[in-house]
Amino acid sequence: MADKLTITRGINKKPVSTDVLEQSLEALQNLEGEAFTGYPLIATPDGKYSIDATLVSPSKGIVLFDLIEGPEVGEYTERQDDLANKIEARLKLHRELVKGRHLRVPLWVISFAPGIDNIESVAVPDYPLVNEHGLANVLNTLDWPESSEDLYRLTLSAIESLSSIRKSRSKREVHRADSRGAKLKQLEDSIATLDHRQNKAVIETVDGVQRIRGLAGSGKTIVLALKAAYLHTQYPDWRIAVTFHTRSLKGQFRRLINNFCIEQSGEEPDWTKIRIVNAWGAPGGDARDGIYYEYCRATGTEFLDFRSASNRFGGNERAFDGACQAALQNASDEAYLYDAFLVDEAQDFAPSFLKLCYSMLKPPKRLVYAYDELQNLSGISLPPPEIIFGDNERGQPLVTFGDDRRRDVILQKCYRNSRPVLVSAHGLGFGIYRNAPQDTETGLVQMFDYPALWEEIGYKVKDGQLAKGQHVVLERTTETSPRFLEEQFDIDDLVQFIKFEDESAQNAWLAQQIQHNLNEDELRHDDIIVIHPDPRTARGRTGPIRKQLFESGVQTHLAGVDTDADVFFRTDTPSVTFTGIYRAKGNEGGMVYVINAQDCNGSGPGLANLRNRLFTAITRSKAWVRVIGFGPKMQGLIDEFEALKQNDFVLDFTYPDDNLLGKLRIVHRDLSPQERERLEHRKNQLADLLGDLESGELHPEDLDEATREKLRKLLGGGE
Missing domain, CATH: 3.40.50.300 (P-loop containing nucleotide triphosphate hydrolases)
Structure with missing residues (x-):
């Protein structure tokens, strides 16, 4: 249950009485629950209706406040009746809060008038009217004998009343209880309400x-x-x-x-x-x-x-x-x-x-x-x-x-990705289990400058010390990665990294999988997102797969190319979304395929950016991810993922010190196309120079003394 009172300050037109109410509630000992000012807002036949303040408490039930600014109470009994009737009608729409024809949670209304000293002279029996001095006494008389943890949570969720927000775009039809579509429906229903x-x-x-x-x-x-x-x-x-x-x-x-x-x-x-x-x-x-x-x-x-x-x-x-x-x-x-x-x-x-x-x-x-x-x-x-x-x-x-x-x-709480999906995205995004290339101190690709940021995004230290230069083991907590996201699913099925012989084998497998998702798994077209990480080549590289799918009767579109720039999922016709990484951001799907993932591996300049693309692509998924590709670079990603999985999805690494952090920023920095071209040009010039020296066309003596000395120093030939 709630262990103390939390106050969420919204907007209403009664600033003075709101401040006094907040102070009075905070001063009360042993009052538990959630209080809101300027909330909830409800729609009524007469237009919108804003409640001045609301308290939801596991020991009291729901207390609605009618706040009075100044010395006039007006028709306060009518306002109280109106308030109670409107909220009761709204709450009765939540079937879990109703037994027979009655609400399972008590509903009280208090008028709060800090600007009135002589309350007794204007109060009407059975219609509580108090100032800051009488609030505690009235609240002490309120009771909720039937209260339970579940009922309190349901009540709070109903008051917060944001339940329809996360429902999917259209109604989901499922016929088999164990299909992927059925699991996705269960998932969407369970995260329909926002957390506090x-x-x-x-x-x-x-x-x-x-x-x-x-x-x-x-x-x-x-x-x-x-x-x-x-x-x-x-x-x-x-x-x-x-x-x-x-x-x-x-x-x-x-x-x-x-x-x-x-x-x-x-x-x-x-x-x-x-x-x-x-x-x-x-x-x-x-x-x-x-x-x-x-x-x-x-x-x-x-x-x-x-x-x-x-x-x-x-x-x-x-x-x-x-x-x-x-x-x-x-x-x-x-x-x-x-x-x-x-x-x-x-x-x-x-x-x-x-x-x-x-x-x-x-x-x-x-x-x-x-x-x-x-x-x-x-x-x-x-x-x-x-x-x-x-x-x-x-x-x-x-x-x-x-x-x-x-x-x-x-x-801190991640609702879209299960713990295995999110930790896989972080593990590969940072290169936590990447083998250190030859002559380098670490396999890490990038790292936060501030170690404490890991805790702010919902990790906790399982072992070691979260400090620069120290060994640390980090894990997601059940609080920040809700367990129900993985309890519904087989972990081995949630995230898979798969390597193919070549691109055409990858494409053939993907086309077959998508047909299976639609025909057997009860997934909808808009549950599936196919992401090609390189935005520049997305059209060309996704073309052959889309052709195969078209020939087998599956409609697809390339987001922002075959559609208006503002459209990601097509609503006019069932169609599977293919996309480059930039358009994928901010969107989510039940089944995400990251294709040609080998393009996100490599070494040297630009690697941090490529790994960020992989991170972003994986985190588009609210259930399953398939990271697929071909060639030795894909094998490298699979090796990293397998090491992460062996470690039960915890991040075990040595935090770089400032010196190493600086090196990482330089080695894996992103280059503009012009810088990349210049670097390639210089590398080619150097290769030509070394080739000429090796073949004897050019002798070291042909270089001036200063250049020979610089080359010797840079290439480690002593002082």
């Missing part, structure tokens, strides 16, 4: 910047979508923008925000006030609009499209970073365009984009950004907020979190 930490992150809003960090599958996108909808429902006049890096997330955001607004207020969102907008954008109407384009338009600064920005600043990430920085420097006007801004996948944006979002906000600058340190596919982590947002004119940081857990939320 997620719920807290949705409801609690701070005036200023809030950061939400969490692993893949911890619910960041859902939390952000619900938060946007919650703010929109509470403040319908606010202009709210939601933006993200992966275009294919647009549909998911729209669906979640729409569902939540209807559930909470009975009305569809006003899409002119809450906007789901791409980050870059271009001229051409609402569908093509983007945050950066909107900023340029509002401030009168030059807008650069991708080609112009690439020519000026370099390709890919550099182009957008350069464009945002130039816009910020050249803007002549302030652009207070929004009341709140929510940014998903912030790890894939340069800090300059977050700064641009910040400058588009009206004070008090409500910016919420969510990110996953490990899913950055360019290999650079986001700097702290003090660096991102800079200083004010007095030299003090504009944004700092301190120890405020409401400003810096960490979602």
